[in-house]
Amino acid sequence: MNSSADNESEGSSRGPGSTRILALTVCSAAIGGTFQYGYNISIINAPTVYIRGFINDTYMDRWGIGLDTPQVTLVWTLIVSAFSLGGLLGALLAGPMAVHFGRKNSLLINNVFLFVGTVLVLTCRVSRSFEMIILARCLVGINAGVSMNIQPMYFGESAPKHLRGAVAFSSAVFTAFGIFLGQVVGLTELLGTEPMWPYLLGSNALPGLIQVLSLPWLPESPRYLLIDRGDREACVRALQRLRGGEAPVLEMEEMLQEQQQQQLIALKSESASSFKTPWSLFKDRNLRSQLKTVMAASSAMILCGNDSIYFYASYIFLEAGIPAEKIQYVAIGTGASELTASILSNVLIERVGRRYLLVGGYSLMVFWTIVFTLALTLQSHGVAGMPYLSMACVFAYILSFGLGPAGVTGILPAEIFDQGSRPVVYMVTGSLMWLSLILVGMLFPFIINSLGNFCFLPFLVVCLVSAVFLGLTLPETKGKTLAEINAEFDRKNGMKKERMEKQMDEPIKDHYQLGTGCSFSTMTQNPDYDHMKRSMTSSSE
Structure with a gap:
């Protein structure tokens, strides 16, 4: 605390x-x-x-x-x-x-x-x-x-x-x-x-x-x-520039703790490097819950169909009676909608939190997909005003996507994985994202031909499953350290794991423990502290 x-x-x-x-x-x-x-x-x-x-x-x-x-x-x-x-x-x-x-x-x-x-x-x-x-x-x-x-x-x-x-x-x-x-x-x-x-x-x-x-x-x-x-x-100099003054002591302490953990991982695996490979990542039981969560979130961001609705928007605008030569100007509104939602979400994320924005965004997309499908169905039966409701659904769907899934998904691997796992996690989730984009691009024309007005029902299922799954498995990560986030994953998923803190020798753990009343004094016992203090002093302007 x-x-x-x-x-x-x-x-x-x-x-x-x-x-x-x-x-x-x-x-x-x-x-x-x-x-x-x-x-x-x-x-x-x-x-x-x-x-x-x-x-x-x-x-x-x-x-x-x-x-x-x-x-x-x-x-x-x-x-x-x-x-x-x-x-x-x-x-x-x-x-x-x-x-x-x-x-x-x-x-x-x-x-x-x-x-x-x-x-x-x-x-x-x-x-x-x-x-x-x-x-x-x-x-x-x-x-x-x-x-x-x-x-x-x-x-x-x-x-x-x-x-x-x-x-x-x-x-x-x-x-x-x-x-x-x-x-x-x-x-x-x-x-x-x-x-x-x-x-x-x-x-x-x-x-x-x-x-x-x-x-x-x-x-x-x-x-x-x-x-x-x-x-x-170099770390001290970079931190001083990014923070506009002296490097924060507690931030340095947290990085020292993670550095020690990475060294212990390398020693335990008898490897010169603490970086994981995709195979070792999938084998690590301690990270299995986190990996499933970010893989689901990354796939859902593309499979939810937001990119597809951009292509479908031209048809909706044409059916709404907008002249074909004017559609390019109205289509700009779709990009403006996502930009507006992203800026709004950027303001809200440290107040509302990641989990609520992500689950809330998918929940809103479920609602707008239902309304969109009803509007398309009634539109095909000649009901007046339905093309305009379809237009509103296009903008609302994109706004809901930009409000949460568009940005929160990319944050998660950086927040819930350590330095050694982070590059390979991004490699795995990024590959899933691009594979999903290829899949949607290939299948969407066939989905339109076979399902017609109900072509967005598969996306509804993706959004609904994503909202439920992420709501059950993803803890809030706002303002928490990696150790606190891992503990939340353990509690939320009902698992008791032997984390790296328990594998550390007690004297080493004491030197790097965060969140205690003697946090600064224990840091000074770290053999690297004197060297780092001299570096921070000499680099300070």
């Missing part, structure tokens, strides 16, 4: 300037990170007709005959699917990259995939090659897959405990901002025209360039520097 209170007082005692470097770090990492995911999902919609025409014209130039419509559709499907396949590959690369290069450097290196993809898409028309678009979209997908995993990890490890949720949730805000801005840039008045579509697809290089120019000047994750690299001086 004392430790938690002291931590809160430390955070609240710092002025507005104390978060300036943290805010700049968030913006720089996100503009070339999750922003790219939303932006690249969005910009591909506007030039659909032009790219399909380019595919047919290119084939005609090569072979003297045109492609049939199904053949053009097949190539277009490959272009769209290449993004998801690249994302899956990027998710698998993210874990090893985060370990070997660090969080910040991985995000910087990740831009190589983006810039190569930009060159390919800008030269595809001159080269008369639609295959270059497929490769470019795959490389952009790799970029998105890496950043979607590493960026939340970076944020969760760099933010103070009292801002951890809000900082991590900013990943969802930038994703929604990317979707919204991509819709705006894709307007016919801007880059959504036949001559400009290569520049529209290549415009994703600008956010990447901003990141490359700004992120090198900002700090690396302090936890990575101390626990993974063992660089105490």
Whole structure:
């Protein structure tokens, strides 16, 4: 209790300037990170007709005959699917990259995939090659897959405990901002025209360039520097910059405790590294409940059908009587809805908590799916006003998604897993997310054809099961340490586990115990403390 209170007082005692470097770090990492995911999902919609025409014209130039419509559709499907396949590959690369290069450097290196993809898409028309678009979209997908995993990890490890949720949730805000801005840039008045579509697809290089120019000047994750690299001086310097003053003693104490635990894990496994592999992660009974929870949450975020409703929105708007040439402007409202909800959720997350936002968001989505299905059914029978109710359901569904699942899902692995498990957990959950995206993209057209007005019932089932499962298994993580969260998982899941604290020798455990009245004095007994104190003093401005 004392430790938690002291931590809160430390955070609240710092002025507005104390978060300036943290805010700049968030913006720089996100503009070339999750922003790219939303932006690249969005910009591909506007030039659909032009790219399909380019595919047919290119084939005609090569072979003297045109492609049939199904053949053009097949190539277009490959272009769209290449993004998801690249994302899956990027998710698998993210874990090893985060370990070997660090969080910040991985995000910087990740831009190589983006810039190569930009060159390919800008030269595809001159080269008369639609295959270059497929490769470019795959490389952009790799970029998105890496950043979607590493960026939340970076944020969760760099933010103070009292801002951890809000900082991590900013990943969802930038994703929604990317979707919204991509819709705006894709307007016919801007880059959504036949001559400009290569520049529209290549415009994703600008956010990447901003990141490359700004992120090198900002700090690396302090936890990575101390626990993974063992660089105490660099950790202290990074923490001082991120906190706007001296490194908080209690925060350093908590990191020292986790560092000791990671060393004991490595000794116990007779390995030089404490990092887990996917196989060792699945075998670890102590983490089984946490792993099931984050796997379910990551899969549900895509299987809930939010991305599919973006595509269905055009049909709804057309049925509501909106002229076809005006639909592109109304569709911007869908991106604006998710952006608004994400900003609102970013404000609420440290007040309401993660669990309530996640379960509440899925519960609202269940309600709006029921209303949406009824509206579509009545609309097909010619009932007046139903198209407008369908429109309202589209916006309400997206708002509910942005309010909770869109952002909270990415926070969970950073909060409930230790430093050694975190990279591989993000690799597993990221892979599930991209596999789910591929699955939904392939099945949704068939679902529409077979179920018609009831096409969103499968998504209703996903949202309902997710709300119930996460409500039963996920404890609240707001403002809690890793040890407290693990204890909550044990209690909530009715399991008694032998945690690392019980495996530690008592003298070592005493030196690293948090939340006791002698917390600071026990820290000074740590053999590393004198060295760290000298580092903190010499690095302090």
